[in-house]
Amino acid sequence: MDLAAVRTFLAVVDSGRFRQAADELAITQQAVSKRIAALEKELGVRLLTRTPHGAEVTIDGQAFLPHARALLDAEARAIASVRPAERALRVDVIGRRLAPAALLRAFHRAFPEFELDVVTLFDSEAAVAALRAGTIDASFRAVTMPGLRLPVGVEAARVLDEPLQLLTGPAHALAGARVVTPERLVGHRIWIPGIVSGTEWAAYYADLAAAFGLTIEVTGPDFGTEALFDTVADSPELATFVGGRTRLVWPEGHDLRRVDVHGPTPVYPHSLLWAVDNPHPALAALRSHLAHSGPTAVGTDIWTPAWARPRETRQAP
Template sequence: MDLDLAQVRAFVAAAERLHFGQAAEQLAVSQQALSKRIARLEGELGVQLFLRGGHAVELTDAGRRFLEPARQTLAHGDAAVAAARHVERPLRIDYWGHLFAPMRTLAPVIERVGGAVTVETGPGRDLPGVLDALDRSATDVGFGRVHGVGGGVGSGGGGTRDAAYTHRLVRLEPVDVVISEDHRLAGQSEVRPAELRDSVLWCPAALNRLDFFQRFAEHFDITAESGTANLGIDRFLEQVAADPVRFALIPADLELPERTRVRSLPLVEPTPLYAWSLVWRAADPHPGIEPLLRAFADVAGRSRWLEYQPGRDWLPAGDVSEVWHPAERK
């Protein structure tokens, strides 16, 4: 059968909101017209996509199976229209690692790209969430820490899904330790990771969701704990300030909020580095990715973003393999 994209669009809008009225408003059609499109689609497919009861709407098993391919069908249809009309859509970048303020790195690069590419940015939840958005063609590039690179990107490592992506290391950022003014090391000018073994690494989320924090704690034999929810950097640093045993890891040049009773000290011997990377679909990449990579290379060269010296610096093992050939990894 030939899918009617108007019917598919009606289905996706209703499936994402589970509300026919809101979906109709989004598509600027009447609710009756939206319902007719979905009913025709169900008739063509020979399956029921929604369970309708009173004011509640739910997806059937068939509807859940159909949703992701339907999203991809719409994305490919929109891309085909844009190609035929020679309309270049904006390059969409989703970023994560919010505690480390990723826009500090993205902003000068986007400025360097200038008018060559129109760029749109938006927050992603985490690496798996951004990979899912890439799968759905809901974004073009992810920016954050791409871990698990030993067997491919993503938390699982290896597999067919990993082969669908290309990634590139673009920045290595030195990390400082942040401690309470009452911490026993607060009077020092610098701190060594070995000196933190009787302290607690305070994390903004569960440790199994924070690969860099987890690897740091394991490598230096440090206890790590986390709160119940990530409530932003202000609250996070308040939690560190309230306990003289806790410490946090923060980018060295990140400006800390005023009025927070903490000290930021350099970590040395070794200095941990946080690896920022770009990740995108290997197949049919957005044409704006190449100018973006050139801009990253230019800014990284001038700002010395990719400097790494074994012994002086520390990186998780998977990140070290990226440093030696950052432009050749696929």
């Protein structure tokens, strides 16, 4: 259906005259008549009649009137869903319970006027492709990982250096420690199921294990964090890594322990990626907000992979 004709019909109904509708729509009175005639022909009914006092709506026109308004309302919603100034900001996070999601929640608290649409894509390559296609506005990822090259038009800024913590059950040998060094973790089994080869987190943990001689096991299916916590809580041998800024909740009876890792502190480098030609006003606000809140590196004695290019940090050997 020609929505311009529907809009013209409503303009005549609301104004009561063809000439006034023409003035409001900035078209000729003849164009108004042609649009109404075309709409009536398409519907097979008479919508309006001319009288000495103006245009009157027929019975069929009255029946069509609420649906005509609904059509234009639907058009407005459809346009608003894709116009940067009106639609929600679409942001990809690596996980809804991880630290980047917490950063996004803090931004929403600071700027409640901006609507957010939070999505979770698989890896950095998928996120970059979505940025280039315009299906998302921003993504929290670790860059630049080996093999990932940001295309022209996509930029990244480091927004959070998240320290890792060791998570153990109460029977683990390191459960009573407040702080451990990476060297002290040598020989202990660190279990991180769900690591997928080729992803940025796989590259990070592979380099971490190689740098300090750690044993990071990725065997077994990934049944989610609850299953991971159940296993670690009951094991005297298995531990896992979690982000220090990541909020975790587990059953009270698990008695899990979060142990800081220092000397150096391994940090996971979160960056924000975006397309430089993206005009969404909330994107500029998000970038400014994150620039004032990160990257929160914990001192200078930290470790990140060489490919992460940490800012103002000293790489441990």
